Amino acid sequence: MLREGSLEDISDGKLYGPTDMVRADTCGCKGCARCCEVMVDTILLSPLDVANLCEALGKSFPELVEEGALEVRIIDGLMLPVLKGQPQTDEAGHPLRNAYGEELAPCPFLSEEKRCSVHASRPDLCRLFPLGRFYPEDPGEAFSYFLQDQQCDHPRVKTKIRKWIGPAAEEPYRKFLTDWHEIAAGMRRLSQEYLQSSAPENASEGVTETPETLEARMREGMERSLSVAQRIFTLFYAPYTPGRFYEEFEQRRQSLLDLV
Ligand code: SF4
Ligand code: SF4
Numbered sequence: 210m211l212r213e214g215s216l217e218d219i220s221d222g223k224l225y226g227p228t229d230m231v232r233a234d235t236c237g238c239k240g241c242a243r244c245c246e247v248m249v250d251t252i253l254l255s256p257l258d259v260a261n262l263c264e265a266l267g268k269s270f271p272e273l274v275e276e277g278a279l280e281v282r283i284i285d286g287l288m289l290p291v292l293k294g295q296p297q298t299d300e301a302g303h304p305l306r307n308a309y310g311e312e313l314a315p316c317p318f319l320s321e322e323k324r325c326s327v328h329a330s331r332p333d334l335c336r337l338f339p340l341g342r343f344y345p346e347d348p349g350e351a352f353s354y355f356l357q358d359q360q361c362d363h364p365r366v367k368t369k370i371r372k373w374i375g376p377a378a379e380e381p382y383r384k385f386l387t388d389w390h391e392i393a394a395g396m397r398r399l400s401q402e403y404l405q406s407s408a409p410e411n412a413s414e415g416v417t418e419t420p421e422t423l424e425a426r427m428r429e430g431m432e433r434s435l436s437v438a439q440r441i442f443t444l445f446y447a448p449y450t451p452g453r454f455y456e457e458f459e460q461r462r463q464s465l466l467d468l469v
Contacts, residue, residue: 216343216355219341219355219357219359219360220341220355220356220357220358220359221355221356221358223355223356224343224353224354224355225340225353225354225355225356225370226353226354226370227354227369227370227371227374227378228369228370228371229354229369229370230367230368230369230370231340231354231356231367231368231370231373232356232358232365232366232367233339233340233356233365233367233368233370233373234365234366234367234368234373235339235361235363235365236363236364236365236366238363241363242315242319242323243307243309243311243361244335244338244361245315245316245319245323245325245335246307246311246313246314246315246316246319247294247307247309247311247312247313247314249291249292249293249294249314249315249316250280250291250292250293250294250314251291252291252292252332252334252335253284253289253290253291253334254279254289254290254291254292254332255332255333255385255386255389256389256445256446256449256454256458257333257382257385257389257454257458258290258332258333259279259290259446260448260449260454261330261332262279262327262330262332263448264330264451265327265329265330266327266330269448270290270446270448274290277293277295277317278292278293278317278318279291279292279293279317280293281442283435283438285397285400285401286396286397286400286401286404286434286437286438287393287396287397287400287438287441287442288438288439288441288442289442290446292316292317292318292332293317294314294315294316295314295315295316295317296312296313296314297313297314297315318331333377333386336374336375336377337374337377338357338360338361339356339357339358339360339361339365340354340355340356340357340370340373340374341354341355341356341357342354342355342386343355344390344394348387348391351383351387352386352387352390354370381455384455385455385458388458388459388462389445389458392441392445392462392465395469396437396438396441399437400434400437400438401434403430403431403433403434403437404430404431404434405430406430407426407427407428407429407430407431408427408430441465444461444464444465445458445461
């Protein structure tokens with residue numbers, strides 16, 4: 210999930226490194242599955258998340274979409290897969306809610322015992338929570354972590370970040386995260402530029418537009434934006450050879466850099 214805005218609104222306002230101790234360990238979330246029942250469609254899946262899920266489940270990405278476990282959404286001009294929540298309703302068709310009043314739409318991988326059935330291959334954001342990553346504007350600077358301390362009211366104990374997130378705190382995972390964030394941010398900017406250039410107020414100076422030419426220009430901007438999203442999606446979410454994810458991701462990243 211990407212968030213923009215003040216760090217203070219959602220955290221204790223501090224940034225942490227991988228060796229810092231933070232109160233993030235939810236002790237196995239005993240008796241609680243709130244995250245997995247209400248926020249799953251905000252869990253954006255990276256190419257590595259999708260590759261891990263496909264390998265663990267022995268299914269292709271299109272199969273997971275077809276069976277309703279994942280879906281692809283357009284978010285900020287990018288095509289991105291998310292977990293597909295399964296809305297629950299009562300007999301009258303009204304949404305069921307948890308004790309917080311939130312509508313229940315559990316993750317397709319949440320078992321009847323309310324445990325994660327893909328725990329070892331769960332998406333990066335599931336592994337990370339209640340931590341989040343903070344990416345500085347300068348791409349040369351390393352990302353850091355923050356604690357989303359208002360999002361989980363379960364008892365938590367201190368743990369070292371490196372221990373909490375395991376391989377995600379180490380190379381080559383960290384490099385992948387940085388590269389993927391940079392690609393997504395760059396493509397999001399490009400997509401927004403296409404949309405903005407087609408906005409009514411951005412007509413060429415001195416040119417009077419008819420409703421038809423304005424509509425055509427706006428349609429062209431949207432098509433170019435969608436085309437960027439589709440190309441990035443096709444390039445990075447196509448299947449990876451098991452055991453060769455990082456190598457193949459780097460090849461695809463290089464092929465994108467050669468294009469731009
Ligand atoms: S709210 Fe906290 S304890 Fe509950 S599922 Fe989420 S992280 Fe675990
Ligand atoms: S993948 Fe697992 S941890 Fe993540 S939302 Fe689904 S059940 Fe919860």
